[in-house]
Amino acid sequence: MPTVSIVSPDAVLAADAVIVATVSTPEGIALVKGAEPVDKALGGRLLEALQALDASGREDEVLKIATLGQASFGLVVASGTGKGDPSRVESEQIRRAVGAALRGLNSARRVAVAISAGPSEAATIEAVSDGALLGAYRFTRFKSAATPAALRRVDVVGSTGADSRKALQRSKIISAAVNNTRDLVNTPANHLNPPSFAQYAKDNGEAAGLTVEVLDERGLRRGKFGGILAVGAGSATPPRLVRLSYSPARATTHVALVGKGITFDTGGLDLKTAMMAQMKSDMGGAAAVIEAIIAAAKLKLPIAITATVPMAENAVSGTAYRPSDILTMRDGRTVEVDNTDAEGRLILADAILRACEDSPDYLIETSTLTGGQLVALGLNTTGAMGSDAFRDRVVAAGNAAGESLWPMPLPAYLRAGLDSPVADITNLPKERWASMLVAGVFLQDFVSSGVEWVHLDIAGPSFANAPSGYTPKGGTGAIVRTLVAALSDLAG
Missing domain, CATH: 3.40.220.10 (Leucine Aminopeptidase, subunit E, domain 1)
Known part of the structure; x- marks a missing residue:
């Protein structure tokens, strides 16, 4: 640079x-x-x-x-x-x-x-x-x-002057975070898998002064992270859960960040039929969350932040999880697997449960979650769902930072479609309508009562097939600037 x-x-x-x-x-x-x-x-x-x-x-x-x-x-x-x-x-x-x-x-x-x-x-x-x-x-x-x-x-x-120098320093920190996210998204899965991704987070998090915890497959079993373990079961590279914590003195607000870290998504046994080569980008949410908390530490924001990042490869093998499997999540609830290509919400549910155990004031989760986001909002606009007032606050911060976000609802009637005859909930309804919103409704089921939260679906914005403005072809670094802007707003 x-x-x-x-x-x-x-x-x-x-x-x-x-x-x-x-x-x-x-x-x-x-x-x-x-x-x-x-x-x-x-x-x-x-x-x-x-x-x-x-x-x-x-x-x-x-x-x-x-x-x-x-x-x-x-x-x-x-x-x-x-x-x-x-x-x-x-x-x-x-x-x-x-x-x-x-x-x-x-x-x-x-x-x-x-x-x-x-x-x-x-x-x-x-x-x-x-x-x-x-x-x-x-x-x-x-x-x-x-x-x-x-x-x-x-x-x-x-x-x-001083204001100009401060603005320049802020730009350098946030732009580096965006470009690092681009690097991670552009790196193919034979060079970036859950263990190596977790090591990246550990090395760079500790270098920024963060406290870092990495759970390997044994730690995940002890912690009863059934969703993460199931999704990663078919891969030769085992799953991980990374926790990064930033705890400045005198912080009065605690924000939980959660990001989807599927380092490659074949769809599992419900094999994808399109766009598979682009699925190296399915960890764009995790990359953005890791880089955002590092940037927040470098900016010395007076706010406590904990990032919970589940990492897995959704692969096909004799040990892969199957449609109709019933998974037991961290809190003991059961999920019926209707489709193995709806894997992101499974690892995120476990991560959200863990994040809420810390009793945060706010939770921001981001993921390349659904094709429905592209259908509804296109390639450049992030869909935002969650607690209405907090959702709108994050949308406003992101739009002011130069990223395009649009508030979407989480209609209560969609929850009935996730009822399962054999488990507490299913990961995908039989009807295909409102798929972006349905994914948000599924995640909402795992957010603790009283926690203000927002889900940001960046399936389209995270990867560009053509360059424009300051955005290159490939990984865009989407949502990093929104996350930092929202954290700055909450800290201020």
């Missing part, structure tokens, strides 16, 4: 390329505030040059203009922010514009960003830094002859 620094507006822009932003207005394309020094260096003709290229200022429009020796930088990169006011654009528009520009720069070693039109100066600097660090992301771990990234430094033009 490049280093990101703040430089004074009076400094000479000594860079290979300078990024400016454009906006679409009723009168046509306009330069976003902050581009004035760049325009001046080009004799006031930057807008004219962009108009000659039929620039519109729409989102993800990136145009490059060579300065031909007229300036201290060799290239101007104009990145669109969409419709708006050139004197004030939203932080998410800035992130997307800077990220899109950097995705298209392959040879520049040093880049400056001349944008100053965000909600505040500190917010602008944070958004520019986010866009740079997230947009510059590349996953090259398994390329034998990967070309090293040329980009070494990004200069953000703006105030170097």
Whole structure:
């Protein structure tokens, strides 16, 4: 990753390329505030040059203009922010514009960003830094002859005051958490399995000052985690349960985080018929939770957090669990397995039960749980279900952080479809309707009374088939920023 620094507006822009932003207005394309020094260096003709290229200022429009020796930088990169006011654009528009520009720069070693039109100066600097660090992301771990990234430094033009420095530091911590989540999601299952994933969580959690507990298969049996054990029974790599705790002095609120960690999902004996290659991403919720609690510790948030992360591989073998099996969960309740591809809710139920034993004030669970999320909300919007007021609070925090979330209901009538004639509950109803909501209703059954909670289904947002803005193809790092924003809100 490049280093990101703040430089004074009076400094000479000594860079290979300078990024400016454009906006679409009723009168046509306009330069976003902050581009004035760049325009001046080009004799006031930057807008004219962009108009000659039929620039519109729409989102993800990136145009490059060579300065031909007229300036201290060799290239101007104009990145669109969409419709708006050139004197004030939203932080998410800035992130997307800077990220899109950097995705298209392959040879520049040093880049400056001349944008100053965000909600505040500190917010602008944070958004520019986010866009740079997230947009510059590349996953090259398994390329034998990967070309090293040329980009070494990004200069953000703006105030170097205390608020700006604090915003920049926050951006670096959260962006690193997002990019680490992307790395984990992009790593295939022959390199990331429950034991190695648990070791990653232990090593990185302890390095951040967290207390870490890892339960292996023997510990899971002693703890009566029947759901986790059943789902992991068919794999050559046994399941794990990881617990990470952050306990700062004088914390008055305790939040439980839970994330689904299926390192690969074949569907089990109910074998998947589509999208199986993408199932290395089925641990995106677990990765986001691990990185969010580490980021919270680095940010020194004054809030107690415990992350409970179940990890398993849903594989096919002679020891795999079967449709019609009856599982005994940690609290003694029984679950009839209707479908082995509804495995995520089984490991999450055990984890939620364990998390609620700590009597948290709030519980946030996130998972790549259902195809129904994609049907209902598409590839980019997370479905949020749970306690109405707390759900809406988390949705507001996530949307303000630049991620798209939408509140969904948990209708009580759906619970009847989960009744089983032979067990306390079944993991999947016979009817296929409202599958995203039904999964939430199943999880709700395992949340202790009195705990405010929310379930975040990130099945679509966690993995992208095409790049856009600051989001690459592959693992997106979805929901990390929402989790940190919600924790910051609860701490504040």
